[in-house]
Amino acid sequence: METVRVELGRRAYPIHIGAGALDAEPLYRSHLRGGRVAVVSNTVVAPIYSARVKAALGRAGAQVATEVLVEDGESAKSWATLERVFDGLLAARIGRDGLIVALGGGVVGDLAGFAAAVYQRGIDFLQVPTTLLAQVDSSVGGKTAVNHARGKNMIGAFHQPVAVVADVGTLATLPDRELRAGIAEVIKHGFALDAELVSWLESHLERLLARDTEALSHVVRRSCELKAQVVAADERESGPRALLNFGHTFGHAIEAGAGYGAWLHGEAVAAGMVMAAELSVRAGMLAADDAARLKRLVQRAGLPVQGPPLAWERYLELMAGDKKASAGRIRYVVLQGIGQAILRHDLEERDVRAAIAAASAKPQTAASR
């Protein structure tokens, strides 16, 4: 078992990483304040892991008063599901000294975390992430939210968990496509922040894809360390935390342009990173060889290296969230080298267009449709 600490002063918390972590009652015990506990999970994860988590909580002395199950998938990050979570918490009389345990992937973490942020003006929550994406990314940093018809994560809060229990053993049951989507964020941490992690991935990718416990523990730990450093320096995302968005500006456009749900978030980020690297090369900041290393690693991980066939104007619109978008108004996270992301808002529209063209399937013309 390894532990990474996220240093946030009074809101500092540990991330415990290892196979079998979710059964280890000492990891829960110190976070119980005597109040009642609610487990929030989904209908796919709960049947596999919830009994073990509840048993460990019980051994730790917790009174698990309720279990609220939401549907699987992004649709659960809704206003209606959130209301159902509150109904469950109130019916179980969870008090201000209560605890919400979020058991599942990023959706459950975002939803349950936001519920904890505003239930009775804020109660504790503890994350037990069960996807690689959640273990390496969404469970670190305290971002919680639900979606709105007009946009993802529109309603939310910054609310840090009291602890994260990242059991890499749970990744054994993760669908292959979701494992690869999680690897996209690990690749992102490497290329944005840590050249050594990139080299490690280049030589250990097969072990990771084979779900070797040690390899999984390594990337979860290193990703959490990297993200924890950035978050500690910039909790509310006013500065350096934006670097974690490498691949995400293009990625969000890909997700939205393809229709939410068609691409997994990690898949969109993968192709988005390839675009951002192309842009970095065109802006004269990155060697073409380094962009090629990114593309090759993404490809080896079985992730897409091309965005969907949309006109570049549509990409810009989606990136700016605005019909009147111009490339110049958008901030891009680009690379000055491997592991050296920076934020730029003075890039040429010409370069952005070329990067999109280089890393997306060719849009059909009106004539060919």
Next chain:
Amino acid sequence: METVRVELGRRAYPIHIGAGALDAEPLYRSHLRGGRVAVVSNTVVAPIYSARVKAALGRAGAQVATEVLVEDGESAKSWATLERVFDGLLAARIGRDGLIVALGGGVVGDLAGFAAAVYQRGIDFLQVPTTLLAQVDSSVGGKTAVNHARGKNMIGAFHQPVAVVADVGTLATLPDRELRAGIAEVIKHGFALDAELVSWLESHLERLLARDTEALSHVVRRSCELKAQVVAADERESGPRALLNFGHTFGHAIEAGAGYGAWLHGEAVAAGMVMAAELSVRAGMLAADDAARLKRLVQRAGLPVQGPPLAWERYLELMAGDKKASAGRIRYVVLQGIGQAILRHDLEERDVRAAIAAASAKPQTAASR
């Protein structure tokens, strides 16, 4: 114009108090961050004051992109109304650099403040309170919330405004009953924290009831100073802030027991304070003469000195929010003297019963019904 500062470090903010304050564009100017502005108000207040507020915002250089109006009264603090506010903010493309101006009483402040707390994970809001209750109490301290069928203020956040513009001129249009309900909270500040304010009220109550601008400014300023000190010492209500709940434990039971909406919050607090003073006398902590001074002042303000006719067991249930309540489990804010509130959780059920009996209308027996 006077200004009280709420000292909360990075979240410190000014409360500007005076007649005509809402027209003073300099009070808004320094809080504009360049983004779009939304005014949230209700259907009663907006027709009277919204044009003036929007004009002042315009003179300050703000781009008021939308005005969201909610229904008047406590029913607006609902999940459904909150969703409507988000729809309005998103339709008007209010961004992270945007500002919500809450124009109205406590309901509008609580609702719009909570919307600001979670919209895009938190944007700025500025309060323009138009009731005495909101000016002396709810606009100080950053508590925001909406109600749930199972309880008031169940979903909320601590979110400090960037500024409060308390125009006592707006109190000219306040219904008499609401003015008196606001005075209840001023009386509370005096008896809980400041003997001098009590003496001042005893000699100036008629001027206050006649809505004399100077008298109103005095009680708003002094109340804000007192509350600001307590909040600065204890933003998240873990300790001394609980003293501001003098009269509120009984008061909440009165509000709920009478059926929400039958009593105004301030009216319930008034009778609740009389009960809490009776309890203080019975617990041997307060002179009977001091309790009598409270009762007399409440009466002179035209506020109720008796709770509704409920059995004492029902009061206990409502106070504890629990069917299995015992008096011993409830924490009471009681008085050791005028201006000297303390928190106690070791009081005798016998004394609580006697205090309820002394300060509530007699419940009907089964036979007499």
